[in-house]
Amino acid sequence: MLCQKQQQQFRCIALNASALLLYSHKNKPLPVEHSVLGGFSNDYSLAQQQRRNLYTSKFRMAPTSEENKSKPIGLVAIDETRRFMTDCFLKSKTSPENSKAMADLLAEADYRGHFSHGMNRLEMYINDLHKNSTDGMCQPEILNETPATAWVDGKNGLGAVVGNFCMDIAIKKAKQVGVGVVAAKRSNHYGIAGWYTMRAMKEGLIGLSGTNTSPLMTPSRSLEPALGTNPISFAAPANNGDSFVLDMATTAVAVGKIEIQRRKGEKIPLGWAYDEQGNMTTDANLAFTSGCLAPLGGNELTSGYKGYGLGAMVEILCGILSGSLYSNKVRKWTHVGSDAEADLGQFFIAIDPNCFAPGFTDRQTDMNNILRNLKPVDPSKPVLVAGDPEREHMEKVDKEGGVRYTPNQIKTCEELAKRLNIPPLKFNS
Numbered sequence: 117m118l119c120q121k122q123q124q125q126f127r128c129i130a131l132n133a134s135a136l137l138l139y140s141h142k143n144k145p146l147p148v149e150h151s152v153l154g155g156f157s158n159d160y161s162l163a164q165q166q167r168r169n170l171y172t173s174k175f176r177m178a179p180t181s182e183e184n185k186s187k188p189i190g191l192v193a194i195d196e197t198r199r200f201m202t203d204c205f206l207k208s209k210t211s212p213e214n215s216k217a218m219a220d221l222l223a224e225a226d227y228r229g230h231f232s233h234g235m236n237r238l239e240m241y242i243n244d245l246h247k248n249s250t251d252g253m254c255q256p257e258i259l260n261e262t263p264a265t266a267w268v269d270g271k272n273g274l275g276a277v278v279g280n281f282c283m284d285i286a287i288k289k290a291k292q293v294g295v296g297v298v299a300a301k302r303s304n305h306y307g308i309a310g311w312y313t314m315r316a317m318k319e320g321l322i323g324l325s326g327t328n329t330s331p332l333m334t335p336s337r338s339l340e341p342a343l344g345t346n347p348i349s350f351a352a353p354a355n356n357g358d359s360f361v362l363d364m365a366t367t368a369v370a371v372g373k374i375e376i377q378r379r380k381g382e383k384i385p386l387g388w389a390y391d392e393q394g395n396m397t398t399d400a401n402l403a404f405t406s407g408c409l410a411p412l413g414g415n416e417l418t419s420g421y422k423g424y425g426l427g428a429m430v431e432i433l434c435g436i437l438s439g440s441l442y443s444n445k446v447r448k449w450t451h452v453g454s455d456a457e458a459d460l461g462q463f464f465i466a467i468d469p470n471c472f473a474p475g476f477t478d479r480q481t482d483m484n485n486i487l488r489n490l491k492p493v494d495p496s497k498p499v500l501v502a503g504d505p506e507r508e509h510m511e512k513v514d515k516e517g518g519v520r521y522t523p524n525q526i527k528t529c530e531e532l533a534k535r536l537n538i539p540p541l542k543f544n545s
């Protein structure tokens with residue numbers, strides 16, 4: 117048996133070995149004005165990087181002088197974040213109910229520390245609504261239903277509106293027959309996948325959800341991106357408010373992290389992205405312009421095909437099952453919005469653990485404790501379970517009385533407030 121340190125060294129060797137395995141591919145990549153890249157601003161990267169300081173390697177974290185210059189400023193209470201975003205949606209052809217659903221989703225993302233999918237995305241949704249590529253007023257509709265399943269037409273509604281509708285059906289069915297499985301077509305970007313799985317978890321159920329997204333992931337051995345960052349989330353309740361909430365993209369890294377390395381003029385680690393010739397690259401500029409993200413696991417030698425498989429599985433449960441667009445048929449998405457309907461597919465599953473062995477939450481609590489109490493490699497970095505980093509971020513926000521946004525994000529909010537004629541974002545300090 118290898119000890120923990122040996123296992124870690126082995127992983128490092130495998131990763132370095134993968135550096136030698138530079139792929140050459142048959143075809144030219146798709147032209148990438150990868151607009152989708154525009155969806156992840158520096159705002160995300162800075163805040164996320166800072167959050168990760170707590171948990172990850174120095175390589176990812178060490179702030180440069182440039183990064184220091186644009187450190188987050190301006191503390192905003194979560195309620196004010198929600199108020200501002202609700203106002204923006206209300207002025208963008210969206211019903212009060214739907215505006216609230218979107219603001220709740222986006223505020224939760226910032227609260228949990230996933231800044232890429234909170235206020236950072238607001239402008240894109242607003243632009244889509246003004247271009248009429250998303251319908252802010254509509255309500256989804258059930259197309260076909262059995263006791264345990266439902267097929268839903270999102271009718272091009274906002275992501276949270278479709279997602280909440282679908283997960284609520286799954287929850288109802290799970291409570292009635294033990295499981296609820298819902299697939300939606302004609303949906304839009306639905307933010308953090310964990311929002312929906314935690315909705316089921318709050319009802320004492322296990323939640324599972326995923327969405328397809330604009331193509332950015334390059335499958336193992338491919339020169340072209342053909343799957344999105346296709347996130348998946350799994351949430352399970354434990355005792356006394358504890359839980360296990362896995363919520364992750366199926367690509368090796370979010371594209372915003374490449375963007376920040378590029379801005380800092382620093383390299384990216386091997387395993388994140390490919391250049392336009394299909395070689396793994398450490399050049400952040402090349403990675404950014406190619407728009408070819410590696411699947412979770414990176415290269416083939418480091419089992420990237422497993423991340424590719426996971427991303428494809430999400431695509432099957434979303435696009436293929438629901439009859440929405442899928443793979444490279446999904447549109448690209450930009451900060452200026454899109455003229456085309458997204459027609460994304462999403463799936464939502466709720467499972468009632470009470471249909472199985474009694475004492476689920478006791479065992480889940482026990483397992484969490486076993487994992488958290490494992491001897492850490494570095495005593496200053498305890499072993500975590502999925503959801504712990506977000507929990508720590510929320511505690512920090514509560515302690516400080518709000519979320520800190522970067523100057524870039526604040527500037528975007530000022531512009532939005534003027535454009536939509538709403539009260540600007542108010543700061544605590």
Ligand SMILES: NC(=O)c1ccc[n+]([C@@H]2O[C@H](COP(=O)([O-])OP(=O)(O)OC[C@H]3O[C@@H](n4cnc5c(N)ncnc54)[C@H](O)[C@@H]3O)[C@@H](O)[C@H]2O)c1
Nearest residue numbers: 230307308309329345347361362363364365500501502503
């Ligand atoms: N809607 C979309 O199109 C879309 C696309 C991609 C990502 N997303 C969302 O973006 C968010 C961020 O995704 P991500 O992949 O960057 O997440 P991430 O890498 O920050 O975290 C992934 C998961 O790992 C867990 N985790 C982190 N560090 C850990 C540690 N040391 N030990 C144990 N668990 C740990 C987290 O709790 C989380 O559940 C998610 O909410 C995801 O749903 C949405």
